Structure formats: C-alpha cells, structure tokens
Amino acid sequence: MITRERKRELVKELQEKTEKAKLMLFTTFSGITVPEISNLRRSIKENGGELKVYRNTLLKMGLTEKGFEVDDKIFTGPTAVVFGYEDPFPVMKVVNDFQKSHRKNFDIKGGFLGTLKLTKSDIKELSSLSSMQELYGKLVWGMKAPLARLVFALKYPAMKLIFILNQIKDKKA
Known part of the structure; x- marks a missing residue:
C-alpha cells in the first residue's frame, strides 16, 4: 500500500x-x-x-x-x-x-x-x-538544389571555352 x-x-x-x-x-x-x-x-x-x-x-x-x-x-x-x-x-x-x-x-x-x-x-x-531534423534537411536540400544549378549554369560557359581551347591546342600539336 x-x-x-x-x-x-x-x-x-x-x-x-x-x-x-x-x-x-x-x-x-x-x-x-x-x-x-x-x-x-x-x-x-x-x-x-x-x-x-x-x-x-x-x-x-x-x-x-x-x-x-x-x-x-x-x-x-x-x-x-x-x-x-x-x-x-x-x-x-x-x-x-x-x-x-x-x-x-x-x-x-x-x-x-x-x-x-x-x-x-x-x-x-x-x-x-518526418522528424524536425529530417524536415530541416529537406528544406536545406530544397534551397541548395537551385543554387547548385545556378553555379553550374554560370560555370558551364567557362568550362566549355576551356574544353574548346584544349581541343584546338591538341589539334595544333
């Protein structure tokens, strides 16, 4: 008791x-x-x-x-x-x-x-x-993805130029 x-x-x-x-x-x-x-x-x-x-x-x-x-x-x-x-x-x-x-x-x-x-x-x-941690992760990923695409889009012309210049250099050599 x-x-x-x-x-x-x-x-x-x-x-x-x-x-x-x-x-x-x-x-x-x-x-x-x-x-x-x-x-x-x-x-x-x-x-x-x-x-x-x-x-x-x-x-x-x-x-x-x-x-x-x-x-x-x-x-x-x-x-x-x-x-x-x-x-x-x-x-x-x-x-x-x-x-x-x-x-x-x-x-x-x-x-x-x-x-x-x-x-x-x-x-x-x-x-x-989902837990709050998972939701935060999804939010960060959702915000990060467009930025990553923007960075790639901005880098792509410079990468393309370097690739073309390397091909010209290889052709002349």
Whole structure:
C-alpha cells in the first residue's frame, strides 16, 4: 500500500513531467512481456522520451489539477504514460510502430501535444510525419538544389571555352 505522502510525491512528479513534456500519450499495456516493455522504454528514451506507469487515480488527480481535460475512458485498465521531451514525432512513431506489432496487448488511448488534445487517429497520422531534423534537411536540400544549378549554369560557359581551347591546342600539336 502506498502512503499518502508517497502519493503526493508521485502526483508532484507527474505534474513536473507534464510541464517539461511536449508530448503525452496514454496507452494500455496488459500482456506485454518484460523484455518487450524494456525494449519499448529503451527506444522511447533514445528518441528523447520516457515511459512511466501511474495508478489511474493519481494520474487523473495530477492531470486535472494541471488543467488537462481528459476523458474518463483513459483512466480504465492499466495505463502507461509516454512523455516526449524533445522532438515529439519520433516518440510518436516508436509508440505507433510498437502498437502495430502488439495490437492485442498494447493500445493507444489518446494524448496531448502541448495542450492540444489528440485522439488515437490523430496520433497515427502525426506519427507518419518526418522528424524536425529530417524536415530541416529537406528544406536545406530544397534551397541548395537551385543554387547548385545556378553555379553550374554560370560555370558551364567557362568550362566549355576551356574544353574548346584544349581541343584546338591538341589539334595544333
């Protein structure tokens, strides 16, 4: 049995995590083996997140005190909370991929992206998006390609002239 003081500490810990997190996902996890949940925790951690299990009453208390409007459906059955502290999209992708491979035992109940409430379908759609790093890479490549073509177009006449002069030199020699 958890003491009242320990419950207060857990609620405070939960509230601190919600303040730091950019993403919160609520999941069920019954029937998942210890190695599977350990691999999931590791994958989430590698992508800047964390998976924690809280009692539903403490979870409800901590979230409502912080002003989150959460459906009561979320507080049924064993609930794990996935926090994303950095780029939320890779964490979403890890959780969604795990859910696809463990449909019977693992389900996404809902979540929050900042203060925006997410449904299960929202999470599935958002998890298909690229990470911010990938998007920045695509943006830089998109900006770089026209510049590279311009540089080549400006160099081409000089290269062509050098090629012609080399052919004339070879012909005379």
